[in-house]
Amino acid sequence: MRLSTKGRYAVTAMLDLTLQGGDGPVTLAEISETQGISLSYLEQLFACLRGKQLVRGVRGPGGGYYLGRPAEEISIADIICAVDEWVEFTRCGGKRDCKDGKRCLTHNLWDELSSEIFNFLSSINLAELVERGGLKEEGCIREDNKDDLVASRGTTRAA
Amino acid sequence: MRLSTKGRYAVTAMLDLTLQGGDGPVTLAEISETQGISLSYLEQLFACLRGKQLVRGVRGPGGGYYLGRPAEEISIADIICAVDEWVEFTRCGGKRDCKDGKRCLTHNLWDELSSEIFNFLSSINLAELVERGGLKEEGCIREDNKDDLVASRGTTRAA
DNA sequence: GTTTAAACCGAGTATTTAAGTTGGTATTTG
């Protein structure tokens, strides 16, 4: 699993599309403006998303993009997989080269973890995220606790 | 949250360290050999890990690395945060620019998701991962390496 | 006390990826 800024752009754009959707198609120009992502880069991302049927484009004036299917049926993993290549990490692919065992075991563990992350992200869909998250915002001011939360939580499970 | 190959290398190396640990320190040369990661790159990663107290180095011949604290108290998020910079995605940081609301709402949603991913990865520690993951593989594990593993995961009857 | 195995350190580099740019073509609306 890979979660880069590219994936973030894609998720952000899809969230934007979800929020604005319903009133007809949303143009990339709008998303570009709203989210501060360059239009051409969005085009590239949406080419990937369209390839995986996550969005549907409508050409011509008044055109734009719709979600490819209901927001309930689009998971975060779907989005990230569409734009971020899923690179296989294990080099032993299968059981060749696995003569020494230890290497392969570690690979297995990584795969296990990777699957869990994937399953987790698969369990979150756009609709849920919007519903849950939407409760919280009021005028955009969020407490700055997210920084501390994230920055230096030395021991995580100790407490 | 960011989950790149760099983080994967770090997690893989830490898993290796967990698996081999107990018999004294593990050298980077061994990890390099076992996992196929260049020694100098490992040094860089371990400089980060050491900075966050996740590992403890012992110099001189017979030296190497120990886990900085028990495997139960090291989460995957700890490892990834140590090596991957946590870049703040929102550009509105605070309340400036957030006049139009929509942009900021999407940012909030992203933050929400990001926190969830972080919490999820915080909930998985090295010890658990080794215990759970060990059950699955068969054929990749070698007799002579199995001893401490078998001890820690109970039985090897899966095969 | 010399040698040696290791951690530690910092600068440099090649490759890849991300992100944006440019300059289009294809479709559809009006």
Next chain:
DNA sequence: CAAATACCAACTTAAATACTCGGTTTAAAC
């Protein structure tokens, strides 16, 4: 037709990744 939009491909820049090189400590072993 003109305009707005998706669509497309090649190029460019900037940054991150992954690695290299050449060291310096430190401490154990001889």
